[in-house]
Amino acid sequence: MSGTDAPVLVLDGPPGAGKTSLLARILPALGDGCLWFTEPNARLAAGLRAPVHPSPAGHSLWFLRHELDKARAMTALSSDPATELLISDRNHLGALAYCWATRAEDSLPYHTAVDFYTRRIAPALPAQVMTVILLVSPGQSLNRRGNVAERPRWQQWFDERLLERLRTFYTDVAPTLCPSPPLIIDTDGASPDTVLAQVAALLSGAGLSDSAECLLTSTTPATRPRLASHFADAYEALGGLEALGHPFSEPLDHRGTTVQLCQLGALHRDLSGQTRLWDLLADDPTRAA
Amino acid sequence: MTRTHRPWRLAVAGCGAAAFGLHLPHLTSNPAFDVVALTDRDPARARAAAQRFTVPHIAASTPEVLEGADMLVVLTGVHEELIDAALSAGAHVFTEKPVSLDLARSRALVEQARTAGLLLEVGGMRAHDPALHAALAAVPEPAGGWLVKADGLDETARQRLLPDGFALYTFADDPPQPVPPGLEGHQVAALQILLWQGYHLLTALVLAAAGAAPAACVVDPVGQWLHATLRGPAGQLFTLIIGATPAGVFHEQIHLADAVEAATVDFARPYETAAATRLTTSADGERSGFGDPFAAMWAAIDERLSAQHPADLPTSADLALRVEELALGLATMTTFCPTHTKDTDHVRN
Numbered sequence: 011m012s013g014t015d016a017p018v019l020v021l022d023g024p025p026g027a028g029k030t031s032l033l034a035r036i037l038p039a040l041g042d043g044c045l046w047f048t049e050p051n052a053r054l055a056a057g058l059r060a061p062v063h064p065s066p067a068g069h070s071l072w073f074l075r076h077e078l079d080k081a082r083a084m085t086a087l088s089s090d091p092a093t094e095l096l097i098s099d100r101n102h103l104g105a106l107a108y109c110w111a112t113r114a115e116d117s118l119p120y121h122t123a124v125d126f127y128t129r130r131i132a133p134a135l136p137a138q139v140m141t142v143i144l145l146v147s148p149g150q151s152l153n154r155r156g157n158v159a160e161r162p163r164w165q166q167w168f169d170e171r172l173l174e175r176l177r178t179f180y181t182d183v184a185p186t187l188c189p190s191p192p193l194i195i196d197t198d199g200a201s202p203d204t205v206l207a208q209v210a211a212l213l214s215g216a217g218l219s220d221s222a223e224c225l226l227t228s229t230t231p232a233t234r235p236r237l238a239s240h241f242a243d244a245y246e247a248l249g250g251l252e253a254l255g256h257p258f259s260e261p262l263d264h265r266g267t268t269v270q271l272c273q274l275g276a277l278h279r280d281l282s283g284q285t286r287l288w289d290l291l292a293d294d295p296t297r298a299a
Numbered sequence: 300m301t302r303t304h305r306p307w308r309l310a311v312a313g314c315g316a317a318a319f320g321l322h323l324p325h326l327t328s329n330p331a332f333d334v335v336a337l338t339d340r341d342p343a344r345a346r347a348a349a350q351r352f353t354v355p356h357i358a359a360s361t362p363e364v365l366e367g368a369d370m371l372v373v374l375t376g377v378h379e380e381l382i383d384a385a386l387s388a389g390a391h392v393f394t395e396k397p398v399s400l401d402l403a404r405s406r407a408l409v410e411q412a413r414t415a416g417l418l419l420e421v422g423g424m425r426a427h428d429p430a431l432h433a434a435l436a437a438v439p440e441p442a443g444g445w446l447v448k449a450d451g452l453d454e455t456a457r458q459r460l461l462p463d464g465f466a467l468y469t470f471a472d473d474p475p476q477p478v479p480p481g482l483e484g485h486q487v488a489a490l491q492i493l494l495w496q497g498y499h500l501l502t503a504l505v506l507a508a509a510g511a512a513p514a515a516c517v518v519d520p521v522g523q524w525l526h527a528t529l530r531g532p533a534g535q536l537f538t539l540i541i542g543a544t545p546a547g548v549f550h551e552q553i554h555l556a557d558a559v560e561a562a563t564v565d566f567a568r569p570y571e572t573a574a575a576t577r578l579t580t581s582a583d584g585e586r587s588g589f590g591d592p593f594a595a596m597w598a599a600i601d602e603r604l605s606a607q608h609p610a611d612l613p614t615s616a617d618l619a620l621r622v623e624e625l626a627l628g629l630a631t632m633t634t635f636c637p638t639h640t641k642d643t644d645h646v647r648n
Binding site for chain 1: 426427432435437509560582590
């Protein structure tokens, strides 16, 4: 590692805390200087990364494996001179939170998941990881997401007791599982601008004052952007709303290509006009520096 | 989550040792399920099972056992026709593994279930084994390993589960099971060993190294020993051994290792408590007392029936097809270990 390696900014927290909204605000502001990992999505994984394990415990193992791959990818990408900041929508905390909070008979024991983190993931992480934990109360979380799961597969994320346990995890346990002390922001009653200002202050403190300044002058995105027509086919081919959720940003220019964020992934149009999933783990040189 | 619906009504087809020793004791004591009917080709055996487990109805036919059932539990030696009948009648299906010996037929049944919007759950309980999960967490990217099974207990253990006076069912009593076309006799023997005795090992291998592909497979002249090698996508080597062993001897072990950690699981004897399964890792030493994979498997089936199972998980049928693909790949390349002769023994000595 050199002294100029890009740091990693992690956004984590319970559903409805505003991670993806914050990411949609940050990315247009930072432009080409940042690369990002969208929220892990097993449904979008393909090839050897596709899950094969049909049990909830196997699902958690998939997420932990994904975080191990991501830690290695982040370490490799952090030395890219064109990249000033790497951003990750969730990291190992998400998988650990689920193991801690769920009560399913067939879930991966929490201590097993923690061992996986400490023995495998933590040693693979880049040198500088800044974690932002966005907290939200269960009531606010449900309210922000319309109170009802739009798809059956999202139903468990509307269970108020699970949301309460997740909040407890992120408040009491997660800070001990971050490479450095996290910035914890309670988003109940906080405006998007005040949340953004705290993240900007964190970046400024890490020596990224230009990035921080960009965040503070960013504009508020449209609440429900439309999917760009050139992403329509890829969106449907990848599973549409069920797999990707709703579009969450306008199409963004990024290093000569175009990206559009959705709730559960992002779509990318490369220099040749091909559209596909945005996936930094897929080893595409046009995106990965 | 709190249950908000009535128990699932199950019909059971087949009252052999697996029914008496595993499924019926669990399902008739689990509030998520209600075993409403059962059937067996031997009416006396069906009556004995119904009496022991207080099942209200003994059916004389497949259509009769399916009446009013949410799911058919297939515990017979041959599964395909029962799966087809249940799916055609609009019932979900649980089947003991494998779905069939013929991969094309299995694929068609999985597709039939998918098209009908019904579950086809396959009893690959190793996917729900906490000891295996712990091993996979300890060695998430194995650089190699071995998987061994030698079972000299199964027959005695299964006989003990049946009521007095009933003999074990064997595959010889069953209708012939179709196998994929083009396999030679020793390759069919290999396929049977892999899917009847080695199924749990293959499941563990698929879960440990999803891209592992067959490299070599040999079976002995009398179809009792099978040795195979599989290669992972990064060149990792895995050895699979399934062998005959004297009565009373039992080994079922998997060993996975990478540069920093090794994990060995010695699985509990058949039909005995899973708490006896031992996991040994270099970091934590020996552990036992793991939870029951069988109960976890049925809990997962309950969740999937309730649509609570995460929908982005693959299904047990998807995993079953991967296992059957691997078995067929190995069987297809199986060579025949020649019979010993005095001449060759002399040369070797």
